[in-house]
Amino acid sequence: MAATQLLSRPLPLSKPLRNPNPALSSSRPYLPFPTPSRSKTLVLRAVISDSPSTSAAAAAAAAAGVRRHCFSKAPDGFLYCEGVRVQDTMDAAERSPFYLYSKDQITRNFEAYREALEGLRSIVGYAVKANNNFKILEHLRGLGCGAVLVSGNELRLALRAGFDPARCIFNGNGKLLEDLVLAAEKGVFVNIDSEFDLENIVTAARIAGKKVPVLLRINPDVDPQVHPYVATGNKTSKFGIRNEKLQWFLDAIKSHSNDIKLVGAHCHLGSTITKVDIFRDAAVLMVNYIDQIREQGFELEYLNIGGGLGIDYHHTDAILPTPMDLIDTVRELVLSRDLTLIIEPGRSLIANTCCLVNRVTGVKTNGTKNFVVVDGSMAELIRPSLYGAYQHIELVSPPPSDAEVSTFDVVGPVCESADFLGKDRELPTPAKGAGLVVHDAGAYCMSMASTYNLKMRPPEYWIDNGKMVKIRHAETFDDFMRFFDGL
Numbered sequence: 001m002a003a004t005q006l007l008s009r010p011l012p013l014s015k016p017l018r019n020p021n022p023a024l025s026s027s028r029p030y031l032p033f034p035t036p037s038r039s040k041t042l043v044l045r046a047v048i049s050d051s052p053s054t055s056a057a058a059a060a061a062a063a064a065g066v067r068r069h070c071f072s073k074a075p076d077g078f079l080y081c082e083g084v085r086v087q088d089t090m091d092a093a094e095r096s097p098f099y100l101y102s103k104d105q106i107t108r109n110f111e112a113y114r115e116a117l118e119g120l121r122s123i124v125g126y127a128v129k130a131n132n133n134f135k136i137l138e139h140l141r142g143l144g145c146g147a148v149l150v151s152g153n154e155l156r157l158a159l160r161a162g163f164d165p166a167r168c169i170f171n172g173n174g175k176l177l178e179d180l181v182l183a184a185e186k187g188v189f190v191n192i193d194s195e196f197d198l199e200n201i202v203t204a205a206r207i208a209g210k211k212v213p214v215l216l217r218i219n220p221d222v223d224p225q226v227h228p229y230v231a232t233g234n235k236t237s238k239f240g241i242r243n244e245k246l247q248w249f250l251d252a253i254k255s256h257s258n259d260i261k262l263v264g265a266h267c268h269l270g271s272t273i274t275k276v277d278i279f280r281d282a283a284v285l286m287v288n289y290i291d292q293i294r295e296q297g298f299e300l301e302y303l304n305i306g307g308g309l310g311i312d313y314h315h316t317d318a319i320l321p322t323p324m325d326l327i328d329t330v331r332e333l334v335l336s337r338d339l340t341l342i343i344e345p346g347r348s349l350i351a352n353t354c355c356l357v358n359r360v361t362g363v364k365t366n367g368t369k370n371f372v373v374v375d376g377s378m379a380e381l382i383r384p385s386l387y388g389a390y391q392h393i394e395l396v397s398p399p400p401s402d403a404e405v406s407t408f409d410v411v412g413p414v415c416e417s418a419d420f421l422g423k424d425r426e427l428p429t430p431a432k433g434a435g436l437v438v439h440d441a442g443a444y445c446m447s448m449a450s451t452y453n454l455k456m457r458p459p460e461y462w463i464d465n466g467k468m469v470k471i472r473h474a475e476t477f478d479d480f481m482r483f484f485d486g487l
Contacts (some may be wrong), residue, residue, distance in 0.1 A: 004063045015110050016274065037269065042115035070102030070463075071230065071355060071439065077398025079437065081355070082463045086396040090357060090435050092115055094459045094474050097358045097376035099439075099446055100460035101471070102170035103139065106355040110143045113345065114164050116327040123167050127308070127346025128154045130443040133460055135163040136350070148306070148344045149188070152179030169304065169342065171198070171217070171218045171268070180204035183210045190216040191266050194241065197250075198252060206261035215264040216293075216306055217241065217248055220285045250296055263344075264288050264302025272347065274447035276321040279305060280329040289334050303334060304342035314439050315392040321430065323348070345441040354442035356381050357396070358421075360434045372427065374436055377412025379455040381438055381445045385418040390428065396435035410436070414453050446472075 070082050071091060079086045081104050089100055113124050113224040114252045125148040126140050132154065137147075138161045146167030158168055163188035168188040170180075175190075176199060183190050192198050192214050205212045219242055241249060253262050258303045269283050277349065282305060290300050312318045323345070359460040393410055406429055410422040412486050430436060449457050456479070460472035 003114055011432040013484045016136070018445055028224075049366045057180050059329065060374060070105035071437075073394070077395065079396040079435075082466070084438070084463050084466060084468065085271040086357060087284055087356070087435055087462065089468050090128045090236070090359070092137070092468055093461065096458075097356055097374070097380055098458045098474075099354055099441060099460040100357050100468075101136070101354040101442060101460065103462045103464045104433065106136065106139060106485055107143060108349065110140065110354065113327075113343070113349075114144065114321045116323040117341070117343075118291065120327070120331065122340060123423060124302075125169050125341045125342055125344045126349060127169070127344050128158060129447060130346030131350045131445075132157060132447050133273050133472055135312045135462075140349070142237050146342075148346070152176065153186065154305075154416060155179065155182060155186070160295065169215075169266075170342075171266075171306070175200065177204060181207050184208035184210045187213070187317075189190070189213050189215060189263070191215050191304075192249065192253075195219050195252075198249065202256045202259045205256075209324075211258070212260045212261045214260045214415070215302060216246070216253075216262065217264040217266045217268070218246065218286065218289055220269070228391075243289070246292075250293065250298070253298075262293070262298050264300050264304060264339075265293065266302075266304035266306065267343075268306030268344070271422045274320055276309075276326045276329045279307070279326055280333075282307075283333045285329040287337050287339075290339070291389070301340055302342055303337070305330065306344035308345045309348040311348060311440060312391050313392065315439065335417075351440045351443035354445070355422075355437040355439050356445060358436045358438070360430045360432060360436055362432055363408075364427055370406050372408045372410045372430060374410060374412060374437065376421060376438070376458075377414040377453075377455060378416065378421075380413070380439055380449050381421060382388045382450070383444055384421055386448075391422065391441065392439040393427070394437060394439070395428065395430055396437055399430060399434075403430070405429070410438075414455065451475070456478065456480065 005149050048360055053223055071079060073079050081089070081100060081374075086100065088379070090096065108123070117124070122146070123146040126145040127148045128137065129150055141147075141161055141163050142415075145163075146169070147154075147163045149155045149158060149170050150172040155168070155170060159165065165186040165188045170183045170190045170318050172191075173193045175193075178192065180200055184201075186207045186314060187210065190212055192201060199206065201212055201214060207449055245389055250262075253260060265286055269278060269282055273279070283303070283310055286303055286305065290459045294300055300384065309321055309323070312320055326343075330341065356376055358374035361373045363372055378385045381391075384391065405426060406448065407424055407426050408427055411420045446460065448459070451457065454477070455477040456477065459470060459474035461468050463472050
């Protein structure tokens, strides 16, 4: 069912929806939910200001230049996304679990980078690996994003979504020849990561009959102080070339001047960075390399500093660097060398725009440990299992007044002890069927989802102008069986 087909006429409800502030009832129109693939449809009231107190707080925050986040708990105890009650989205969704995004939050996140980059020639290269939902890609492209790609299929997807190839960068330490040929044909930037990578890029250029614009990915040996799995710019990383090999690569590029053109330098530090001085340290190193490379006659135009800002996964109101903080650390260096700056935010554009919405299957104890079992799992959200990552968890509706607060592990139904979404979380004991969300699920969640235990990947929705719109269908068992048709 296409998203546009979801916007059909709503049916009457068996019971009225609650409004956290009844006084708003006469002044706010009902907003129709899209029709899910079932007979029941909801009509929602989008509540932007939930009470006089929250309205005043929002106004104060706006005056201070602070944007209210898309997911917030209202005084009525319900969780809302852009004024829409998450509990009601559960009734409208095709099935549970599902991902719920705010389209407006995606826009706000991008606009923060656009504002920070004012006065610079720049490309905001969205890292497609963070989240490859096609509708999200189309939206980001429409806002002005370029794309950072690490596979041929990501390149095909970006082209299908309408990205300008001249604003696309093909990264990776093991790019395949067939994918490099496609990149050469389309004219995207390609990063040189190794000797064999250079050889393959030259071969691809000859096959395609096109001169390929390339950047040298230099490993700056800068410690980004992040989880080792997402650190990419230190000397033990598999990515990039060592600086002592720089001259060899420059000589090799000169010898293939008919096939490739060196246009820039690239480094990538890692993900979840919380200290922007690390970006400045890397930029100082990189512009020094650019000076040396220019002295040998190369006309370098681009400085690509990859690596993404972290977000407040713990929801402790931590003061984290903003896009403006990041850009301000490198602005003068970029201007002094008359460079176009390429940045590669993925997580900070998309992570905080989404929740994984689950239903509680039940609560159990083994005598020493309490568990909330939900229908979501490591198959839909693997970051806690893979990285030991923390993502904030909360109930979407107020619990019964007599609900006991206890410490729980929040786990799924997958047959692995590694299947957990959060450990040692203090929560009111939820009722069976209650809604529970894992926050900040926009990045590296759905894009890393699997069908382990034959759990089919879930649907995705976003809130757009007060309406819940499907942006990806749920996968089904029939979808799985089609892989075996005719065999």
